[in-house]
Amino acid sequence: MDRGMSVSLWCEEVEDEQCQDQGQTEAPVHGHITGSPQLRAPWDPTVSGHRVIQRLLHVEERYMPSMLYVTLIQRDPERREELTKWALEVCCDCGCDEAVFPLSVSLLDRFLSASLSLPVSLYCLAAGCILIASKLTECDNVTADTLCAAAEYSFQPCNLREMERIILATLRWDTAAVTPQDFLPHFLASVEQRGAADTDECEEERLSTLRRHSDTLAAMCACDSRFLGAPPSLVAAASLNCALRGLGNKGPSQLAHMSEALAELCQTDLAVLQCYSEMIEYALRQRLRSGHQQGPMEKDEEVENERPGTPTDMRDIDF
Template identity: 50%
Template sequence: MSGWVWSEEAGEGARGARVLDRLLRLQEKYLPSAPYVALVQKEPETRDALLKWALEVCWEQGCVASVFPLAVSLLDRCLSTSTSLPVSPACLAAACILIASKLAGGRVVDPDALSAAAAASFLPGHLRDMESVVLATLRWDVAAVTPHDFLPHFLALLPDEGDGFLSAVRRLGDSLVALCVSDARLLGVPPAAVAAAALSSAWRALGGTDPIGSTLARLCGVEKAALQYCCELMEGVTAECLGIWEKQAWHPDGESPGDEVTDDRASTPTDLRQIRF
């Protein structure tokens, strides 16, 4: 017999590498069409408003972090098949949230709650009909690859700086992904690049000392300069959101603008540490 000994850690690492490779190969399949991306980026207001409402609904309904990015993917792919909006865009967005919540494995969002969140602009029965339309349009291929899927695999390959640092990076990364999949400027960017940019931005915001840009760029298969560009776009999006929250005296975690941030890690020009959903 050879002296080869099975290592559980090595086995887990090999499985993780295979999963990551599969996600990277599949992600292009779930990108919206180029004409749709161009159209939305030319006039992003309708999509931005619709997804802002959808994100608020996901917050209010206590959805797990994977629901909103998947709902956005379903919405964009549906709209990619036609350049015209349905009679009730809110009903379409709600149907995508409903499907995503069923796939996420957590609590399924109540159709009545979705109808109420839209001020009864559609009825639960209409929502079930729209759900069927979405499933038919996408031919039941609804388990899309999103940025959220890449986060745990990237984090597993990053250095741990202790004191729950990676957990904090993951929480902030989830929040940044939620903000950025709803912004038209990042529409069409591969999910792996969005996830890598979210982790890179979160890492710097929380004071990470080990440079990870090259590692993340290699993992998601893009040039380091391209990843840096995604990070700059992402931090611009979050800066705008923070400005809006401060003007409205409202924060997702219930803090007022005057509350002190007690984390003594290094700050950044855009204080991403305030983003906690």
């Protein structure tokens, strides 16, 4: 490498005039500039299994926030929950990949756990975590301008990039954290192999519904500070366990067998898994109750005729 070449590790975002003109002439879709569709690799069963799960279980402890931070947050959880809900809305509005939100929340908690001090703008901190998570998991990441607009320009792009540098420096660039969404496909594949899924023509659709509901429950847990100290593997197993019970197409003996399999996969006691599953269902009922108090949401006739896919209808969750 030429020693005279200037090399910077900072993730600079400098758009040329052509890109800016294109962004003005073409309407962005969910916060991304329109362009060629993204190509994603399909699920590869050869990179799953017991060995991969064991590796994830070994690594997840490295990215857990400190118990002091967990205790402080759980004493006054409203501020964190408000921040995570805003991050979830931004990720949804920008059409981010499903892995962006849980990773951004993990970065947020780890940063606050390491510093134990609040920055000037908490929304700038949350936006910086979303920006880093998007760069790690997406080909076309969400832009700084989009995040500033989502925060109604309470901070400028230069402030956001400076916050990004502070986060990276605090976390020592160790940003690829393990989240519940990393465990879900492996848990689902293992449970499927043990007979959780029937071999019929609706199998693929049912598995897709099961994964979608599990992702939604795991995202709800990321917003709820009561699950802050729980390992990602336990949150993933409990979310999948709730989704399995909510589909209503398995008997009690089959559900008990699947719960035992999930407890074995995440290396926890069955009673602990059942406890967290009940906590998730209770938190879900709380959110549905608060959503109904604020006012019922209008639904299309097609949605009204659909059968709920979880113990309580996932479509009614108001994050």
